[in-house]
Amino acid sequence: MEENIENINIEVKLFLEAVFLKYGYDFRNYSLAHIKRRILHRLSISQIESISLMQDRVLRDPDFFQQILLDFSINVTEMFRDPDFYQAIRKEVIPLLKTYPFIKIWHAGCSTGEEVFSMAILLQEEGLLEKTQIYATDFNQKVLKQAKQGIFSVENVKEWTQNYLRAGGKESFSDYYVANYNSVIMNKNLSENILFAHHNLVTDQVFSEVNMIICRNVLIYFERALQNRVIGLFKESLLPGGILCLGSKESLQFNENASSFSPLVAKEKIYRKNYMIPNLFEV
């Protein structure tokens, strides 16, 4: 077993190298424990003997690679996840956004879109949706396609309705969708100003200047160096005074770009990019 552990660690690294060389997706700076877990899970259900043999398969079988891609992206999310976060957005961020003539929001790592629709609902209730452009991006085409459709399983709606109320929802959650058999279809007007697009935080560059970036529970899967890169991208993309929203357990504390941001709502990990004010008193 001891030797086995060593071999598995080597095989995992080779596997990630192969995926990168062949397909250009770079998972080499992801949290290793997480990636190892996903690889071993795939191994155990795909009847392949070893990670090395799985590497051989992934090199030759693009469909299998698509499966791996799904394995590596965590697509567990919900509408109004962490209701306190949305309360804080309503109270502390919306008043700022209301002062802008036009708002651009980048939702990075949007997965199947639940949290994008949540934000669209909130913006609509605050009368801001019409003057907002949301870019919702993910590296996974399959989940993007799902997000774009705005169709979700009905099984979670009860929980989402509770989240919505605890998040300070002003209307009735059921106003925002039409139920159809086992699905709910989100109202079309919510997604009119949402652009779903492919973007990989690991390898792609900044594509727009924005007022607010939402990237929740994505950085937890990245090694620190990659976290630095991504926060660097966000810093570049945000306008001065722009808002950065991270997941409840993510923080800028150890990030090399931390000094460019100030906490707006520390508990909910909502930050503001600092204005560059020249220090007039410096000699």
Added chain:
Amino acid sequence: MDYKIIVIGTSAGGLDALKKLLPVFPPAFPVPIVIVQHLSSRSNGFMIQYLNSISSVRVKEAEEKELLAPATVYFAPPNYHLLIEDNQTLSLSVEKKVNYARPSIDVLFESAAYAFGKSIIGVILTGANHDGAKGLAQIKRAGGYTIVQSPETAYSGSMPKAAIAQTNPDRIISIDEIGIVLRDLFMKKPNRFI
């Protein structure tokens, strides 16, 4: 013997068990202790505050990328899985529930077994489900030391029983004995008049 870490998993009745166990560790305890206690996803930090107030070691919620330190107890945050990396840092994950639980004991134990191999001590305490059984077996296979709270002394014996069914644990003992065993494994025994 050079164990470098203790991992503990518990569920129903866990707070009472930990109330007895954690105060046993002296301030200079030489290794970190990482714990998954099943909790409601909305629970606040009361349990950690309370356990910290009655313990000599530091008790805190695990933060992502945090480097493990001795004499410190780390709890998985509610609604996040907790994993241990090869470089002795902690990772969080929101991947789907395992054994209906997030955090899941299996997720912690399996990652710990890969990161620490035989230098690990795995402990299963009271609980009403079977989470942790697979993870403890993994620790055992990796050469680690395994301890299970004896089911008849546990508030709920299901989790200990499930763990015993999958592993032949090194010790099956009461919570008081677990405290003594762990303390004595790491701390020099006091001089005694023989």
